[in-house]
Amino acid sequence: MITPAPKKSGGMFEIIDIRGYLKGGPFKEVEFRDALRHEDWSQYSDKRVLVRGCGRVPVPPWAYMLVLANLGSFPKMVAYGEECAPVVVYRRKDVTDSEIDSLMKEAANNAA
Secondary structure (H helix, E strand, C coil): CCCCCCCECCCCCEEEEHHHHCCCCCCCHHHHHHHHHCCCHHHHCCCEEEEECCCCCCCCHHHHHHHHHHHCCCCCEEEECCCCCCEEEEECCCCCHHHHHHHHHHHHHHHC
16 A cells, blocks of 8 residues: 655645655556545545645546545545645635635735
């Protein structure tokens, strides 16, 4: 089983870095799915989650979809990319447009 990289938290987001599921080589579907099965997804309950995965090793698009599917409705919001320019891909109904706007302003200020 592959152990993911430590999660970063305490900032704007809890971060899931898909690169943490790689074992120094190409992306392996069976090992990735096994690691996802052993993840405690409830730890993201009511949190803002950023799924990161850019890097030298290509990550197939379905890998991001599996992470999102496993997160389910636990998080308050899920974004993709980097902290300085997150792209919101999911938000619960209780997350307002003004909350999204505030998050984007905060991300832009932190990037500057």
